[in-house]
Amino acid sequence: xxxxxxxxxxxxxxxxxxxxxxxxxxxxxxxxxxxxxxxxANYNFNIAGLLNGNASRTLxxxxxIWNYTFKASVVSMATASEVSHxxxxxxxxxxxxxxxxxxxxNNIKNSSFKIDWPNKVVTASSTKNGDTSYPAxxxxxxxxxxxxxxxxxxxxKQLRPSYLLASEKGITEIQxxxxxxxxxxxxxxxxxxxxxxxxxDNEKRKTYFWLAPKLDYLPVRVHQDDGNLSYExxxxxxxxxxxTTAGK
Numbered sequence: 001x002x003x004x005x006x007x008x009x010x011x012x013x014x015x016x017x018x019x020x021x022x023x024x025x026x027x028x029x030x031x032x033x034x035x036x037x038x039x040x041a042n043y044n045f046n047i048a049g050l051l052n053g054n055a056s057r058t059l060x061x062x063x064x065i066w067n068y069t070f071k072a073s074v075v076s077m078a079t080a081s082e083v084s085h086x087x088x089x090x091x092x093x094x095x096x097x098x099x100x101x102x103x104x105x106n107n108i109k110n111s112s113f114k115i116d117w118p119n120k121v122v123t124a125s126s127t128k129n130g131d132t133s134y135p136a137x138x139x140x141x142x143x144x145x146x147x148x149x150x151x152x153x154x155x156x157k158q159l160r161p162s163y164l165l166a167s168e169k170g171i172t173e174i175q176x177x178x179x180x181x182x183x184x185x186x187x188x189x190x191x192x193x194x195x196x197x198x199x200x201d202n203e204k205r206k207t208y209f210w211l212a213p214k215l216d217y218l219p220v221r222v223h224q225d226d227g228n229l230s231y232e233x234x235x236x237x238x239x240x241x242x243x244t245t246a247g248k
Contacts, residue, residue: 036066036088036148038241041218044187045233051077055233059148060241065096068144078104084144093149095166098142111168115140124168132168140166150176151217154194175199176209184210184221188235191220202226 036059043055055072070082080103085096099112113124120136141149141163153159162173179195193210194217200207204227211217220235 036061037216039218040239040241041215041235042237043233044236045072045231047231048229053078054236058241066145068148070144078102082144084142086142086145092139093141093145095140095142095145098144098166100143113142113166113168115166122166122171126168129168134170137164137166137171140164140171142166146174147219150196151211154178154196154211155213155217179208182210184212186220186234186236188220188237191215193220 038060040056040058043057044052045055046052051074053072053074055070058067058069060067060069064087066084066086066088068084068086070080072078072080080101082098082100084098087094087096094117095115097112097114100110102109109127111124111126111128113122115122115136117136121133122136122140123131123133125131143165146163146165149163150159159176159178162175165172165174175198177197177199179197182193182195184191184193191210191212191214193212196209196211198207198209205224206226207224208222209219210221212220215238218235218238222231222233224231
């Protein structure tokens, strides 16, 4: 397969798989309860039977700000990283900023945005479109914390009809369908999981996420098939980390 096609496949996979990237949020346990537990999850993935790589997601907190980080790589060929900063207030995520960096051989793509909530404006920048801004919308999530919001909603059986997804291009609506429960086998073990399907305009492309209640609805598998090629990601290990970190 031509390198340009692999470049597009890897970029799409990293953004949609972890980026839910589907791959999720928050019903009330109690106003003071901490909905998230810091952790690191490691994965392996395969794209079109041609690219094999490793990825990780790490969730941490410092001084009331949550940090969700994603990294993926194919040795000597491609790397991707993504970071989301957000607050968790009144049982909901409030997105603060998001950045995405991608490199495939000599192809580089960077994008970022920041939400100024007092002035209700999003300022964004990307290698393709330069600098731009647009009105902020309450409830807007990014490609990383969207996963967390959906996980919490599934946990409390309150999956929303749609979610607002912010990017450097603007805000769009995204929808998921709960397709029931399945057992899935991963390198990290077998899990009972809730299966979600991403609603997409392209009828040939199917994207599924399996969320394990045992791991607080962490995605343990992601699979995408567009009719010609398939992409799959599986959990290899999971570790809860320290609770919260105070600034020095």
